[in-house]
């Protein structure tokens with residue numbers, strides 16, 4: 001991007017090298033076997049990426065949405081699954097603690113999460129509450145100097161591997177009375193069940209967290225009781241920007257793979273690159289990828305400059321993953337029967353990208369956010 005600083009270009013280069021050496025060679029294996037590339041994850045800590053947005057005081061890199069998105073794009077080009085797990089750890093858990101927790105909590109939890117000694121996750125969604133996240137029903141009831149937590153968190157990325165979970169709970173009857181807790185996997189009453197088998201993102205572990213009479217000390221509550229909705233929304237915006245970076249990486253991977261295949265594959269006595277219908281598919285996907293790159297990084301820049309426009313992240317998250325699903329479908333089409341087989345990565349690109357139209361808020365929820373803002377005067 002024309003406005004990337006020298007440091008941002010260097011970060012891009014470091015991530016590209018890491019992606020090609022540590023993620024790419026094993027991406028297909030982990031997708032096929034539904035296993036997690038934990039070795040690569042731990043090495044991300046050595047590179048200083050696990051606390052990309054966190055304060056350097058705790059070992060973080062103190063960078064912004066732009067840099068986090070650069071990592072997502074570069075990793076997303078080769079292995080969207082590992083990138084999703086990286087996002088759940090660094091953006092959903094670490095960034096949330098860094099931005100919202102107390103000094104004591106940060107000192108206690110961040111250093112190990114940032115080196116990779118500990119793995120983190122975030123629990124918002126529940127079996128009965130997804131799009132209606134603010135309706136969540138996991139209850140935290142105050143008793144003396146602790147809270148008793150009961151409930152289940154569904155679809156939690158990294159659940160099976162996490163030492164620390166950043167968990168939203170209900171502390172009052174009023175809809176917005178939500179409070180957050182930092183929970184540790186060895187707290188009595190904390191368990192992980194139901195490994196979820198998925199069509200894509202198969203190298204990213206997804207599970208269900210269960211809390212049964214879990215006793216969390218008041219010291220583990222983040223912020224004041226009942227004040228979590230604002231934090232939740234703020235972090236969701238960052239999540240929507242950065243997760244769109246994974247889609248952007250997949251789009252670029254589709255372009256690169258299609259260019260290569262169009263040169264190698266011959267039909268009617270010449271490489272299929274000669275056929276104008278093939279050229280159109282490649283030209284369209286390349287132009288759309290470049291357009292998305294400009295939109296995404298200029299939105300990241302606005303976010304880093306303090307924009308409070310909540311519809312921007314929703315617009316990014318609506319158009320980019322949706323467009324990349326179309327690009328991935330074209331990439332399969334361009335490969336013909338081979339594209340439909342497991343021999344080429346384009347079918348994985350499609351399966352992985354579909355998640356970005358659902359996680360961090362579905363396309364329909366993004367439409368609701370955008371429309372509600374544009375039409376608010378007219379809404380009854």
Ligand SMILES: Cc1cc2nc3c(=O)[nH]c(=O)nc-3n(C[C@H](O)[C@H](O)[C@H](O)COP(=O)(O)OP(=O)(O)OC[C@H]3O[C@@H](n4cnc5c(N)ncnc54)[C@H](O)[C@@H]3O)c2cc1C
Pocket residue numbers: 088092121122123124125128129130131132154155156157158198201206355358359360361362363364365368
């Ligand atoms: C692989 C994966 C990883 C995930 N990781 C995490 C994680 O780490 N932490 C976490 O907390 N959550 C996580 N999630 C959950 C994710 O955020 C939810 O799946 C998502 O918010 C949608 O919720 P839902 O699945 O319950 O769908 P629902 O909310 O039940 O939606 C069903 C359908 O109804 C539509 N819909 C809902 N409400 C409306 C409305 N008002 N108007 C129009 N249409 C509507 C939706 O768009 C969708 O099409 C993950 C999900 C997946 C699949």
